[in-house]
Amino acid sequence: MDRRTFLAGGLAGTALAACQRDNEPRIVQSSRRPMVGRRTLRADVVVYGATPAGIVAAVSAAQMGASAIIVGGWRERQPGGMLSGGLSWTDYRDIDAFGGLARAVIERLAAAGGMPRNRYAFDPALAVPLFERMTTSAGVPMVWSDGVEDVKLVDRRISEFFLQSGRIVRGRMFIDASYEGDLMARAGVAFKVGREAADAANPLNGYRGAKNGHLVRGGRPDEDSIAPISPFWNGEGGALLPHVAAAPDLPLGAADKAVQAYCFRxxxxxxxxxxxxxxxxxxxxxxxxxxxxxxxxxxxxxxxxxxxxxxxxxxxxxxxxxxxxxxxxxxxxxxxxxxxxxxxxxxxxxxxxxxxxxxxxxxxxxxxxxxxxxxxxxxxxxxxxxxxxxxxxxxxRGRHIHPHPNDLPGWSPQLYVREARRLDNGLNWSGRDLSDVDGAEPRRKGIVAMGSYWQDSHSTRRIAVQDGAGRWGICNEGSIMLRTGGKYERSPLPMDLMLPHRDQCTNLIVPFCVAATHQAFATIRMELTSMALGEAAGRAAAMALGEDNVRDVQDVPIPGLQAALVANKGVIHGVSAFEDYRRRLKFRLNRMLGG
Known part of the structure; x- marks a missing residue:
């Protein structure tokens, strides 16, 4: 057992316990210090992207004794991504599917005044100071950038990358926690964009047209999938209204390059x-x-x-x-x-x-x-x-007062990039993988996190369509809202989700733009889940660092990683038989008491 595998249990085991003091996530300061020069940045673990996943990844690596640095994504000027940018109504189904630093972060944010309907809602103004305290306490500097320009690989390992500003970032392990996957892409790692074709494991993938354009709840379509509003300025077949497109010439279920709609929260x-x-x-x-x-x-x-x-x-x-x-x-x-x-x-x-x-x-x-x-x-x-x-x-009033140079104060600093690139390593974690969990063995071992939310994809297109009677209307095509995770709505997520092909890169981990299909990514994209994956990524990166040699991240011992996560109250399993019994008993008692 090398030094960092030993530290995995020792440091992680106390990480959540210390949250009892002001509910603050436990931070163990790194014994190594990053180097932040005018032109060159250097650390054991370099995290690209100051998203929640990136912050948790860097802090987790530092907890295990590695030096870590966060290099902001192409337009970031504050930590926290969507959580500090406005997404503060937390999406989850079973909150107990999340532990470790992800749970500690969300509880700390909500502790200052959560709302009765969602005890994990929070004022997003709290996110920036919390993440700044976390990184400062862990000895993790944050450096803002204007994006990755180029990446240098030596024998399938990233040795350094270059920012558009000309600064150089060097490290031994790299984590791309950005919403866009820019570091991954510029390192030559394979990725996908858009929707794969529908298949038995992903029946809601691909172009869905009008017949499948309805919002799906529990597998049952709504009646009003086509809005009975003319899509044309005048008459039929004329110019389409702004924000309405012609339906693409694709069969139902065909692959395309469409991604979910974005907005500002x-x-x-x-x-x-x-x-x-x-x-x-x-x-x-x-x-x-x-x-x-x-x-x-x-x-x-x-x-x-x-x-x-x-x-x-x-x-x-x-x-x-x-x-x-x-x-x-x-x-x-x-x-x-x-x-x-x-x-x-x-x-x-x-x-x-x-x-x-x-x-x-x-x-x-x-x-x-x-x-x-x-x-x-x-x-x-x-x-x-x-x-x-x-x-x-x-x-x-008083929010986002230090904006990006191209923005005005007060507006959200983070576009809600619901989906961009997705790692392509052959895994294709699917809608079926998220759903077949009650008593079933996952398709891959090495589970390091759980997801717990609907398969939730926003529309990809707004198209002009005809109903069965030939009447024209408008359809927001591509929406999905489908229950997942089995009886208790927990979906297992393996380490392989985050790892490139070994023949492409051996020191990169990707906790947000993961190797899932479009349909499965609709669940995994939630911020609680990405933080749980970020913790696994940070601890795995630290464990890959030997005293002299750096092992391939694909060779990090999964049992040791899982032990480190569980020691920090991470959740890597479904509901146990005992928990199932306890929940059913609680449900019956509530029914008896009229609750």
């Missing part, structure tokens, strides 16, 4: 004492005609007899507004034309940084225009009450 309030009003002046480039579909949707509600204020409201029906702290809401997508910029994300994963910047700002322009159209638009189909309600909502 805005932190908003309707409390005047907290509110930073959205501008009454139209944003640059605003064209009200781009929101014709929105106006038609509002008019369709009226024609159906649905009255604004009685049957529907902005905060309940046009967005999903979840209260995460008193008067503070995490605002997410909902409805036919909501805050998802459907169709704008497809070119983002592989775009160069200049093109990505344009796509990023196009998402922002869409969303700023969407709010302005409802609050100040002149179209008579906008209910006056809706305009009054939308004007009561704004950003939360």
């Amino acid at each position: 805005l932190t908003m309030t309707n409390r005047p004492d907290l509110r930073q009003d959205l501008p009454a002046r139209a944003p640059d480039g605003y064209d009200e005609s781009r929101y014709e579909l929105l106006f038609r949707d509002l008019d369709a509600r009226r024609r159906k007899g649905r009255i604004y204020g009685r049957d529907w409201t902005f905060a309940r029906d046009l967005v999903k507004a979840d209260e995460v702290a008193p008067g503070i809401y995490d605002v997410n997508n909902r409805a036919l034309m909501s805050i998802d910029a459907v169709g704008l994300s497809h070119d983002y994963p592989q775009a160069d940084y200049a093109t990505r910047e344009k796509i990023w700002k196009a998402h922002e322009a869409y969303l700023r225009g969407w709010f302005h159209a409802m609050a100040y638009g002149r179209d008579p189909r906008i209910p006056p009450g809706l305009q009054r309600e939308v004007r009561e909502w704004g950003l939360v």
Whole structure:
């Protein structure tokens, strides 16, 4: 047993216990120090991406005695990715599927004032200071960058990579925790973008068209999968409305390059004492005609007899507004034309940084225009009450006050990149792998984390379609919302999800852009799950560091890694027979007591 395998049990075993002091995640400072020079950065473990997965990975490596450094992704200026950028209504089904640092982080964030409907909701303003304390206490510096320009490999090992600024980053082990997988891609590691073809293990993969375009809940389609709104400006077969595309010439289930829609998870309030009003002046480039579909949707509600204020409201029906702290809401997508910029994300994963910047700002322009159209638009189909309600909502004052140079203060600094590249190592962890868990052996051994959420994919396209009677309508194609994980909604995730082919790279681990199909990634992409994988990645990277030689990360002893994770209260298994009995007993008692 080498030194770091020994440390895996010793240091990790006490990591969560120390959270009892102010509920703070346990940090054991590294015995080695990274080198941060003007031009060169160096550490044992280099983490690219200051996402939650990246922060947990770096801290976990430092806990085990490795020096670690975090190099921010191409546009990051603060730690925490989506958790500090606005995603604060935590998505999970079984919270006990998560332990270790992931559980400690989310509990610490929620401890300052979680909400009764979701005790793991939190004010996103807490995320940056928490992650800064974690990394500072662990001796892990964070350096912001403008993206990876090139990667140098020697005998299938990354020796260093170059940032666009010209700085050099050297290390012995590397972790790509970015949402985009840029380090992975520039190292020549194989990846996929888009949806694989549907098959028996992934029946919801591929192009789904109108017949499969409905929202799926428990395998049962909703009736209204096609909105009965004309997709054309005038008549049939003419010009399509903005934000509506022609259906692609693909058979159902065919592979394509479409990825989930992106948005910004805005932190908003309707409390005047907290509110930073959205501008009454139209944003640059605003064209009200781009929101014709929105106006038609509002008019369709009226024609159906649905009255604004009685049957529907902005905060309940046009967005999903979840209260995460008193008067503070995490605002997410909902409805036919909501805050998802459907169709704008497809070119983002592989775009160069200049093109990505344009796509990023196009998402922002869409969303700023969407709010302005409802609050100040002149179209008579906008209910006056809706305009009054939308004007009561704004950003939360005092947030995101040190933005990226291309951004304005107050706006979320993180585009919600729900899906970009995915590692391609032949594993193709599938929808079936996530679901066949009750008493079944996983297809791969070496489980290092659990997922616990729906297979949840947002739409990929908004298309013009015809129903069975030949009537034209509009369909948000590609949505999935399907229960997964078996009886207790836990899905096993093996270490192999994060490892490139050995013949491509032997010192890289990828905890976010994992080797899953589009359908399976819809579950694994959740931040709790990515933090659990990040902890496994950080501990595995430290264990790969010998005193003299660095072993291939593919050769890290999985039993030792699992022992380190379990010692830190990590969860790597489904529900035990005893836990099953305890849960069933609790359920029966609640029924007897009327709970």
